Amino acid sequence: MEPILQARNLIKHFGRVTALDGADFDLLPGEILAVIGDNGAGKSVMIKTLTGAVQLESGEIKMNGKPIAFNSPIDSRSEGIETVYQTLALSPALSIADNMFMGRELRYPGIRGRIFRQLDKPTMEKFAREKLSELGLLTIQNIRQAVETLSGGQRQGIAVARAAAFGSKVIILDEPTAALGVKEGRRVLDLLQDVKARGISIVLISHNMPHVFEISDRIHIHRLGKRLTVINPKDYTMSDAVAFMTGAALPPELESNHPP
Amino acid sequence: MSNETPQEVNLEASLSAAPSEVAEFAEQDGGVIRKFQHILHQNPALVPLIVLIFSISLFGALLGSKFFSPFALTLILQQVQIVAILGAAQSLVILTAGIDLSVGAIMVLSSVVMGQFTFRYGIPVELAIVSGLICGTGCGFVNGWLVAVMRLPPFIVTLGMWQIILATTFIYSANESIRAQDIEEQAVLLHFFGTKLPLGGVNFTFGALFAVLLAFGLAYALRTTAWGRHVFAVGDDPEAAELSGVNVKKTLISVYMLAGLICAFAGWAVIGRIGAVSPNVGQLGNIESITAVVIGGISLFGGRGSIAGMLFGALIVGVFSLGLRLLGADAQWTYLLIGLLIIFAVAVDQWIRKVSV
Numbered sequence A: 001m002e003p004i005l006q007a008r009n010l011i012k013h014f015g016r017v018t019a020l021d022g023a024d025f026d027l028l029p030g031e032i033l034a035v036i037g038d039n040g041a042g043k044s045v046m047i048k049t050l051t052g053a054v055q056l057e058s059g060e061i062k063m064n065g066k067p068i069a070f071n072s073p074i075d076s077r078s079e080g081i082e083t084v085y086q087t088l089a090l091s092p093a094l095s096i097a098d099n100m101f102m103g104r105e106l107r108y109p110g111i112r113g114r115i116f117r118q119l120d121k122p123t124m125e126k127f128a129r130e131k132l133s134e135l136g137l138l139t140i141q142n143i144r145q146a147v148e149t150l151s152g153g154q155r156q157g158i159a160v161a162r163a164a165a166f167g168s169k170v171i172i173l174d175e176p177t178a179a180l181g182v183k184e185g186r187r188v189l190d191l192l193q194d195v196k197a198r199g200i201s202i203v204l205i206s207h208n209m210p211h212v213f214e215i216s217d218r219i220h221i222h223r224l225g226k227r228l229t230v231i232n233p234k235d236y237t238m239s240d241a242v243a244f245m246t247g248a249a250l251p252p253e254l255e256s257n258h259p260p
Numbered sequence B: 001m002s003n004e005t006p007q008e009v010n011l012e013a014s015l016s017a018a019p020s021e022v023a024e025f026a027e028q029d030g031g032v033i034r035k036f037q038h039i040l041h042q043n044p045a046l047v048p049l050i051v052l053i054f055s056i057s058l059f060g061a062l063l064g065s066k067f068f069s070p071f072a073l074t075l076i077l078q079q080v081q082i083v084a085i086l087g088a089a090q091s092l093v094i095l096t097a098g099i100d101l102s103v104g105a106i107m108v109l110s111s112v113v114m115g116q117f118t119f120r121y122g123i124p125v126e127l128a129i130v131s132g133l134i135c136g137t138g139c140g141f142v143n144g145w146l147v148a149v150m151r152l153p154p155f156i157v158t159l160g161m162w163q164i165i166l167a168t169t170f171i172y173s174a175n176e177s178i179r180a181q182d183i184e185e186q187a188v189l190l191h192f193f194g195t196k197l198p199l200g201g202v203n204f205t206f207g208a209l210f211a212v213l214l215a216f217g218l219a220y221a222l223r224t225t226a227w228g229r230h231v232f233a234v235g236d237d238p239e240a241a242e243l244s245g246v247n248v249k250k251t252l253i254s255v256y257m258l259a260g261l262i263c264a265f266a267g268w269a270v271i272g273r274i275g276a277v278s279p280n281v282g283q284l285g286n287i288e289s290i291t292a293v294v295i296g297g298i299s300l301f302g303g304r305g306s307i308a309g310m311l312f313g314a315l316i317v318g319v320f321s322l323g324l325r326l327l328g329a330d331a332q333w334t335y336l337l338i339g340l341l342i343i344f345a346v347a348v349d350q351w352i353r354k355v356s357v
C-alpha cells in the first residue's frame, strides 16, 4: 500500500542540537500510527517538519507519492492535514469559537459577508458547541468564553475537537491526552476511532503506553532523532516497546545487523 | 517504568457506570471584586470610561458652566481629534504587541507631501492628497516589512524610522511652511478636515467627526472580521497564531500599512487644524498617541484592548488638560496627573490579566 504521507532522511538542527538525524516516516492510508520515544527524541520536531511549521535542512516528504514542500502550516492544512501541536496553538484571549475557526472563518452569505466581511458568529458558535459536546469533555458554560479562562484539559479538548472537525485526510496529534482526565482521555480515543472510521489517517504521539497499544495499528519508535523501527502492537509487549525506545534493548531486525 | 497497569483497565471499566452528562457547575461566586475583575476582563474599555465620566463630573463640579460651555467642548474636540486619529493607528500596532514611534513623523511627512506636491509641483490638490496618503502607507509598509519579514523589534524599527522620516521631512520641505492664506485661495481641499459643523454651539469639525467614524470603523473591523481576529491572535501569541493557520507576516504588514495610512489622514487633518502646512507640528504625536492607548486600557503586551478605550483615553487627556487650564493650574499639573494615570492604567491591566491565572 502506498503511504499517504512519507518522509525520508529528515535532517534538522537547532544550533548545535540535533533534533532530526535522518528520520524516516511512513503513514499508511486509514491507519492509526502511534509515535513513541523519549523526551527530546525529536517526535514533535518531526511532525512539525511534516506540517510545514518547521523548515527542513534536507530530506524528502511525499504526500500520496508526490513530493511536497509545505512552507507553513497553512499549506498543510489546505491539503487536509490537521494538527494538534504539543503547545496546542490556541490564542488565549480569544473565544473558543474564534479559536476553532482561526484561519478559516465563516462569513455571512451575501453583501454582509462579501462587502462588509462580517463573520457569521452564530453559525461558528453553533458548530463549535456541537463539536465540543461530541467530545463531551467540556464543562463549558459559554462558547464565547476566552480560552485562557479554561482548564488545561479543556484547552486540550478544544485543540483536539478542532483537528477532528476539520481534518479531511490526516490528523496528527502530539500528546493530545496528556492533560486529560481518565474519562476525557477515553472520549478522545473513541473520537479517534470515529475519525479513523471516516477513512482518515491518524498520527498519535503519546507517552501513554496502554492507550498506544490499545488504539494503534502500528507503532513508530523514535530514538535519538531517527526512526528506530516500526512494530506491530500485537507482536510485542509494552515493556518491549519501552525497552526499544529507551535503548535498553534492540529490536530483533536491528540486532542481527548491529551486534551489541 | 511498568506499563502494564491493570488498574488502568479497571479504572476505565468503571467509567460506564459514571453519569454520562457533562458536568456543569454554576459560575462560582468569588465575591464582588472578582466579578468586577471578570467584567473588566471582558470589557477592557470600561476602566477608561469610568475615569472619563469621573473626570468630566469632577471638572464640571469645579468649573460649572465654564466647563460645559460650547467653547470648552469645542476646544477639547479640536485638541483631541489628531491624537485620537494617531491613537487609532497606534492601537492597531500595539494590539499586535508592537509599538509605533513613527506615527507623528509619518503624519508630518504626509502633510508636507500633500502641501508641497500641490504648491511646488502644481499637481492637482486631489492627486497631491492621494500621494500623501500613499506616502504614509508606504512608510507603514517599510515598518511592517522590517518587523514581520526581517523580524526586527518594533521599538527599534520605528525609533529608526521616526528619525529617518523626520529628517526626510525637514530636508524635503527645506523647513518651509505653506501659509494658510495660500491654501485657502488655491487648495482649499487641504482644509477639508477643518470644515466646521456647528452643532448646538459646539463646533464639530470634519476632523473630529472623522476620528469618531474611524474609531467605529476599526472597532467593527477588529470585532467582526477575520482580519480583526487575526490581529488579536498575532498580538496574543504569534507562534500559536502561525500554527493555527494565520498568515502572521501578512497580518503584521497589513497592520503597519493601515497604521501608516491612518497617520497620513492625520496629516491631512492636521492641515485643517492649524491651517498651514508646517514641518514643525506633531513632534509629540508618538508620545501622545501611546498615552491615549495606554490610558485607554490597551495592553502593551498585545492582544487585549479596544479602540473605544483608546478614544476614551484621548478624551481623558483632553478633559484633564483643559480642565486644569480653566482652573488656572500650572500646565505641569496636567503632565503629573497624566503620568499617574498611565501608571494606574498599566497596573489595572496587570490586575485584569490575572483573571486567567
Ligand SMILES: Nc1ncnc2c1ncn2[C@@H]1O[C@H](COP(=O)(O)OP(=O)(O)OP(=O)(O)O)[C@@H](O)[C@H]1O
Residues within 6 Å of the ligand: A014, A017, A018, A019, A037, A038, A039, A040, A041, A042, A043, A044, A045, A046, A086
Ligand atoms: N525551537 C527549538 N529551538 C531549539 N531547539 C529545539 C527547538 N525545538 C526542539 N528543539 C530541540 O530538539 C530536540 C527534539 O525536541 P522535540 O520537541 O522534537 O522532542 P520530543 O520527542 O517531542 O520530546 P517530548 O516527548 O518531550 O515532547 C530537543 O533536544 C529540543 O531541545
Ligand SMILES: [Mg+2]
Residues within 6 Å of the ligand: A043, A044, A045, A086, A174
Ligand atoms: Mg514533543
